Amino acid sequence: MSRSFQFSFLQALTFGVLLFMALPNLIVLAISFNREATLAFPPSGLSFAWYLNVFKTPSFAVGLQQSVLLATVSSAISLALGIPAALAIVRFRFFGRQAVNVFVMAPLFVPEVVMGIAMLLWANAVSTISNTTTLVILHCLIVLPYVVRLVVANLQGMDPNLENAAMLLGARPFQAFFRITVPLIGKGLLGATVFAIVMSFHNFTATMFLIGSRPTLPVAAYQYIRTENDPTVAALSTLMMLAGILAVYLMERWIGLERLVR
Amino acid sequence: MTTLSRRHTLKLAAASGLVGYLGQIGFSQAQAKKLLKIIAWGGTYGDAMRSSWLEPFAAASGIQSEIQLQSSSMETLASLRANKNRNDADLWFSAIAPTSLAKNDGLLSPIPVGQLKNASQLPAAVVNDTYVGIWSLPYGIIYNAKTVPFEITKWEDLTDKRLKGMVSAPYGANYNGMFIALLALLAGGDEKNVDPGFELAKKMKPNFSIFTTSDSEQIRLLTSGEADVVAFAPVANYFAARKAGAHFRFVCAKPYIPVSISNVAILKDANVEAATRFIDFAISKEPQQKIAQLLGCLPINTQSDVAPALREAVPADTEFRFLQEGVMAGQLSGWNDRWQREIQR
Amino acid sequence: MFARLMPYTLVAPALLLISTLLMGLSSVLGWSFQGGSGSEAASLIQYENLATNESYRHFFTYSLWLAAVSTFVALILGFPVAYYMEIKASPHQRRLIFAGLLAMFLSDYVLKMFGLILILGRSGLVNRLAMGLGLADSPLRLMYNEFGVLVGLVSGILPYMILSLNGVIARLDKRLQEAAALLGAPPWRIFLLVTLPLCIPGIIAGTMLSFLLSLNSFVTPMLLGGGRVDMIAVLIFDQAINLANLPLGSAAAGVLFLISGAVILLLSLLGDRYQKRFQR
Numbered sequence: 001m002s003r004s005f006q007f008s009f010l011q012a013l014t015f016g017v018l019l020f021m022a023l024p025n026l027i028v029l030a031i032s033f034n035r036e037a038t039l040a041f042p043p044s045g046l047s048f049a050w051y052l053n054v055f056k057t058p059s060f061a062v063g064l065q066q067s068v069l070l071a072t073v074s075s076a077i078s079l080a081l082g083i084p085a086a087l088a089i090v091r092f093r094f095f096g097r098q099a100v101n102v103f104v105m106a107p108l109f110v111p112e113v114v115m116g117i118a119m120l121l122w123a124n125a126v127s128t129i130s131n132t133t134t135l136v137i138l139h140c141l142i143v144l145p146y147v148v149r150l151v152v153a154n155l156q157g158m159d160p161n162l163e164n165a166a167m168l169l170g171a172r173p174f175q176a177f178f179r180i181t182v183p184l185i186g187k188g189l190l191g192a193t194v195f196a197i198v199m200s201f202h203n204f205t206a207t208m209f210l211i212g213s214r215p216t217l218p219v220a221a222y223q224y225i226r227t228e229n230d231p232t233v234a235a236l237s238t239l240m241m242l243a244g245i246l247a248v249y250l251m252e253r254w255i256g257l258e259r260l261v262r
Numbered sequence: 263m264t265t266l267s268r269r270h271t272l273k274l275a276a277a278s279g280l281v282g283y284l285g286q287i288g289f290s291q292a293q294a295k296k297l298l299k300i301i302a303w304g305g306t307y308g309d310a311m312r313s314s315w316l317e318p319f320a321a322a323s324g325i326q327s328e329i330q331l332q333s334s335s336m337e338t339l340a341s342l343r344a345n346k347n348r349n350d351a352d353l354w355f356s357a358i359a360p361t362s363l364a365k366n367d368g369l370l371s372p373i374p375v376g377q378l379k380n381a382s383q384l385p386a387a388v389v390n391d392t393y394v395g396i397w398s399l400p401y402g403i404i405y406n407a408k409t410v411p412f413e414i415t416k417w418e419d420l421t422d423k424r425l426k427g428m429v430s431a432p433y434g435a436n437y438n439g440m441f442i443a444l445l446a447l448l449a450g451g452d453e454k455n456v457d458p459g460f461e462l463a464k465k466m467k468p469n470f471s472i473f474t475t476s477d478s479e480q481i482r483l484l485t486s487g488e489a490d491v492v493a494f495a496p497v498a499n500y501f502a503a504r505k506a507g508a509h510f511r512f513v514c515a516k517p518y519i520p521v522s523i524s525n526v527a528i529l530k531d532a533n534v535e536a537a538t539r540f541i542d543f544a545i546s547k548e549p550q551q552k553i554a555q556l557l558g559c560l561p562i563n564t565q566s567d568v569a570p571a572l573r574e575a576v577p578a579d580t581e582f583r584f585l586q587e588g589v590m591a592g593q594l595s596g597w598n599d600r601w602q603r604e605i606q607r
Numbered sequence: 608m609f610a611r612l613m614p615y616t617l618v619a620p621a622l623l624l625i626s627t628l629l630m631g632l633s634s635v636l637g638w639s640f641q642g643g644s645g646s647e648a649a650s651l652i653q654y655e656n657l658a659t660n661e662s663y664r665h666f667f668t669y670s671l672w673l674a675a676v677s678t679f680v681a682l683i684l685g686f687p688v689a690y691y692m693e694i695k696a697s698p699h700q701r702r703l704i705f706a707g708l709l710a711m712f713l714s715d716y717v718l719k720m721f722g723l724i725l726i727l728g729r730s731g732l733v734n735r736l737a738m739g740l741g742l743a744d745s746p747l748r749l750m751y752n753e754f755g756v757l758v759g760l761v762s763g764i765l766p767y768m769i770l771s772l773n774g775v776i777a778r779l780d781k782r783l784q785e786a787a788a789l790l791g792a793p794p795w796r797i798f799l800l801v802t803l804p805l806c807i808p809g810i811i812a813g814t815m816l817s818f819l820l821s822l823n824s825f826v827t828p829m830l831l832g833g834g835r836v837d838m839i840a841v842l843i844f845d846q847a848i849n850l851a852n853l854p855l856g857s858a859a860a861g862v863l864f865l866i867s868g869a870v871i872l873l874l875s876l877l878g879d880r881y882q883k884r885f886q887r
Contacts, residue, residue, distance in 0.1 A: 014691040017684045018704065021711050021765055024722025027732060031725060038506075039486060039725055059304075059331050081624055084617035092614035100618050103625055110628065111823045111867045113840045114860045117847050118631030121857070125634055141628050144621060202715050205825045205840060209848065211341065214330075218717045223333055225721050225830060227304050227478030229485055234725075237718040244713045248706055340848045427748065433834045434845075472751045473834025487729045488751070595850045603662035606834055 025241060032234035039229060050235035057232060063220035067201050069132070070216060074139035075147075075196035079189070081140070082147035087177075089148070090155040104148050107141045115141065116209030123210065135210050142203055143196040150195065154188030155181075191254040198247050298327035298536050301338055301529075302355040305478035306502045306557065311355075314552035319543045325536050333476045334436055335360040336594075342369045342529070352532035353540060359438040359591035361393045361527045371528045377538050380546045383563050393525035394541055397550075397559040399496040400576050401440065401520050403513040404480075404503060409490045416516035417448055420493055421462075425469040430480065430489035433473035433606070435598035437522075439590045441494040442597050444520050444583075453589045456597065463605050466493070473606055477502075484510060496522075497575055501558040518581040523562070632864075638857035653858035666842040667862065673753075673838065674821035677760035681768040681817050682810065684761070689772035689809075693779075712766040720759055720830045727755050727831070751833025759827035764817035771816055775809030807881050815874040819867055839863050 035045030054060055082104075088094070089101055107115065115138065123134040162184065166176040182189070204218045211219050217240075224233050302311055308329050316327050332338040335356035342349055342364060349369075354361075364370050372391040375381060381389045388395025405414050411424050420429060432441045446452060446459030472489055474480050481499050483489040485506040492499065500512035526544070528537045543549060547565050554561035555569040642650040657663045692704045726732045727749040737743040749755055779802065787797045825840035832838075839859065847856030 010687055010691050010695060013687045014704075017688045017765070018707065020684075021762060022707065023726060023732075024719050024762065025711075025714060026722075027725045028718065028722045039728075058328060077624075081621040085621035088614035088617035092617075094611075094614040097614070100622065104618070104621055106625055107628060109868070109871060110632070111819065111860075111863055113823055113825065113843050114632070114635065114864045114867075115628065117843060117856060117860045118628060118635050120631075120847070121634035121638060121853070122627060122631035125630075137624070137627055140624055144624060148621070198713050202713070204717055205823065208825065208844065218715055221715070221721070222717045222826065222830070223304075223331055225717070225724070226333060227331075227476055227482065229482040233718070233721055237715070237721060240715050240718060241710075244715075245710055247713055248710050251709075252706065337849055340851050343851045434849075471748070471833070471835075475834075487746070595852065598845075598850060599662065602837075607665070607837070 025237075028234045028237045029241070031231050032238045034231045034234075037230040039231060039234075050231045051239070053230075053232045054236045054239065057224070059215065059220040059224065060217065060232075060236060063215055063217035066132070066214045067217040070135055070139050071197045071200040074136050074143055074200050075193055077136070077140050078143040078147045078196055079193060082144055082192075083151055083189070086148050086151035086155060087181075090152055091160060105145045108145045112142075112203075112205040113209075116206035119206070120209045131210065132214070135207065135216075138206055138210060139200040139203065142206065143199050146199060147192050147196050150188065150192040151185070154185040154192075158184050187254040191251050194247050194250050194254070198244070298325055298353065298533060298540060299351040300327055300329050300353045300355065300540075301332050301351045302329045302353075303477065304329075304331040304333075305481065306498065307355075307477070310553050310556035314549050314556060315540075315544045318549065319540055322543065323536075323539055325539065327540065333479075336436065336438070337475075339364055339369075343367060349529060349531070351529055352537045354527050354529050355396070355524065356393075356527060357438050357522060357524055358393070358587040359594065361525055362588060362591050364527065365392045369530055371530055371532055371534055373528050373541070374534065374538055378542045378545070380542055380563070383547065383565050384545060385562070385564065388523055388525070388562060393527045394545060395523045395525050395562045396544060397554065397557065397562050398521050398523045399498060399559050400514070400580070400582065401437075401444075401494055401496055401522065402500075402576075403491065403493060403515050404484060404495045404500050405491040405511055405513070406484065406487075406509055407511050408509045414491070414511070414513050414515070417444070419515075420469060420491075421465040422469070425491060427469065427471045428490040429466070429469040429493050430472040430474050430483050430491065431466070431470045431493045431605075433475045434601050435594040436475045437494060438587060439594045439597050440520055440522060440585055440587075442601060443585050443590055444494070447583070447585075448517075453586045454593075456593075460600065460604055463601075467605055470605065496559070497572065498557045498559055500575060501571065512575045514576055514580045518583040519576075520585050521560075521582045522585070522587070524559075635857045635860050635864075638853050639861045641854040641857075653854050654862070656855065657858055657862060663842065663859070666837045666839050666859075667866070669837050670822055670839045671866070673756065673760060673836070674818050674824075677757055677764060677821045678768075678814055678817045680757070680761050681764045682814060685765055685768035685772055685813070686806075686810075689769045689776050693773050693776040708766050708769055712770065716763060717826055717830075719762065720826050723755075723759055723762060723831060724750065727758065750831045751835065753836055755831040755833075756828050756836045756838075759831045760821045760824055763824070763827065764820050767816045767820060768813040771813030772806065772809045774812075775806045779805055808878055811874050811878040811881070815871060818870060822863075822867065822870075 030043055031039055032050055033046050033048070034043035034050070035047040036043075085100070085104055089097060089104075110118070119134060119138045119141075123129055123131075158181070162180050163176045166180045167173065171179065202218060203216075204222070207216055208219060208222075215223065217236075221233055221236060300311075300316075302308060308331065311329065316329070320326050330351055335354075338354065338356065339360045342354075354364075356364075361370070370392060373394060375389060375391055375394075378389070378394070381394070384395060403414055403417075403420070410428065412419075412422070414420075419425075435442060442456055442459055442463075443453050444459075445462045446456040449458035449462040451458035469491075470493075472483060474483065474492075477496060477499050480489075480492045480495050481502045484492060484499075484503045495512075497512055500510060503510045526541055528534055528541075544553075545563055547563050550561040550563040550566040553559070554566060554572070558569060558572045558575065560568060560572065639653055640649040640651070642648060642652050657667075688704075692701050696704065724731070728734070729746040729748075731749070733749060734743070734746040737747060738745075749758075783801050783805070784797050787801050788794075792800070823840055824838055825844060828836045828838040828841050843856050843859045843863065845856075846852045846859060
């Protein structure tokens, strides 16, 4: 008796905490269909007008463009830089390997605010660089450690003898990499890509320091929340949640959720 | 171990190619249009500007323009300073203090005043090569008559104990320090000696519950019921709040209310020719009348009519007080620190 | 020769990218030693200012306190969830909770705070419920104060805390608990003396991550603090961006960097020591 009570208490507690975590998202979902231009809960009636308004709000259109640009470009660059680095760390024993390993992970240890102001000062020193380019570099810095970590984990899970066998059979190193390694860790790479895109897309604090005339989507949402009082942000938020669920689904399929966080 | 088939790889490559291509299209379109980019406030201001200036101007001249939101002009000033040489906007709507500071930092292009055909219809004091005035706004108190237990009539009422935790005040030196300067004047100081103003503010401190940085934030706090009194608000906010309910009141508080002049400046590396044409259009009689009507501000063009609604909220016998915004500009950062430390905490 | 240079060629581009951050960090350091008012000589005046001016010091002490409280609350709330999903939940439930957590982890932070505004506001969900049920006569002030910021911080770090905890809980050797139970220990003693100590590495990892995230928070105090809750990130942003005082902003950033480094070092050392003791 007491044991089953214990179980249900734990269950209730778990449910309560999960509800606390999910509630902000759920209420936003409900508000987004509100018929009136207020954020009152419960909603007064059903309407999809705010979803249309998301696409009519210029700052969201600019924000989406900017965020998509940043996320795709910076994750592409991070993959291009991170995969070779991960290969070197896993496949080679060389002088300074540990130092390189630490160095590549360094951005994880820099607080985001500090990273933001550091890149702002860097951009001011290199005064000819454009705002968007600085943001791309910042986002690459944020994403690179995760990419390297995920790719390293994938490479470690793969048998290096397969590459060696291919090279013994006459394949050149590049051939061996693209024909053997890439297909074998391919899904891991896809997962890393999705993760990188998500990390870049949602970055706020560091990005805020470098915002010029074109805010990213989270910054545009922040400005809208501080100034407007209608459910357009709720609709935007719901759309972004759907995109997030899609990202989770893709990552589950491609890398397995558990490997992402361990 | 999962593997990636060739087909998947191809799909992925195609998808990433497509994304890149779309990005290219968006980029080249933005390049081709040559928009006039205007940094301005959002909310009611942005809406009113679009319908009385941007759209008719595009129809008349063929020059398209778009608004980039700013939450406050001081924040824009900071961003302009931080992003020197990397700004791509043409026009900046602001106030006297931020534009004077921006001019000192070399962030503006001089306005070719001679090319403004309508400049002669404006008071001479608001036209120079740094900025051109675009409207003036009287500031007062807005409150919710449903929740505030008495009728507010004067600035002193903000110290009333019945308003405990009900009042929203400007954050730091926002509103270009006008609230701080006003309190100083009321308490016997002036724009150079604000100590008495801080003493007065300390008496109001128990009533202050939220600190705001922008007009639209004030309106949001009133209409969502988060604040019952906004201590220092342009009359335009009253008209905006009024749309949400008839229980909001605007007080032309005694003994006098301050008036601020909003202005526009041309930014460095801007399309000066198009920007000048835009300014000339914005200050002409009809567009001035229209925006004054929509915002409830006083038109800057002396030939435009004052909207009847404004006359109602701000009676003709109201005493105005113009603050020395030029004197205040240099002290704002010190005031900001002090306000945060002594009043907000 | 080629083979020897190969790994260096592979890592060089990544290192080049990271070096931009190092350059940026050194500019922060450089700016923080500027005296202001145009003097060229390096000076410690900004740091002195931060240390002696009560107003600035408050930003740091208060942020540290808020970060500590929110981390503690997140640990207390997060542990049962991690424990439940790893030990008690069916595999199906477990997968579901995990996916939900990850969705939460990946959802936008700004928009999460927006949801909290809708819950904690004067006409928000909680106040509607409280007044509807007759628990309160007038709306309670749940945000634009310290409470609101704490709720926001906890809600932001909970997913990180839970995901850090469930790793160690999943690896728990259940035989140890069973052995303790066989020896007649009551469940609460098993939990305190066997389960909890085994989870300490995860607790340390989760605490470190959550504490640093809270300490760095900018959106939460801005959206839920109403200008009354001072946090370091707001100070740095205000000084560097809104007031264009780069030397002071840089010095504050330098101090934040040091604090974060100290927290990482301290907790890692604690974790190492604990593990050594445990192995003995």
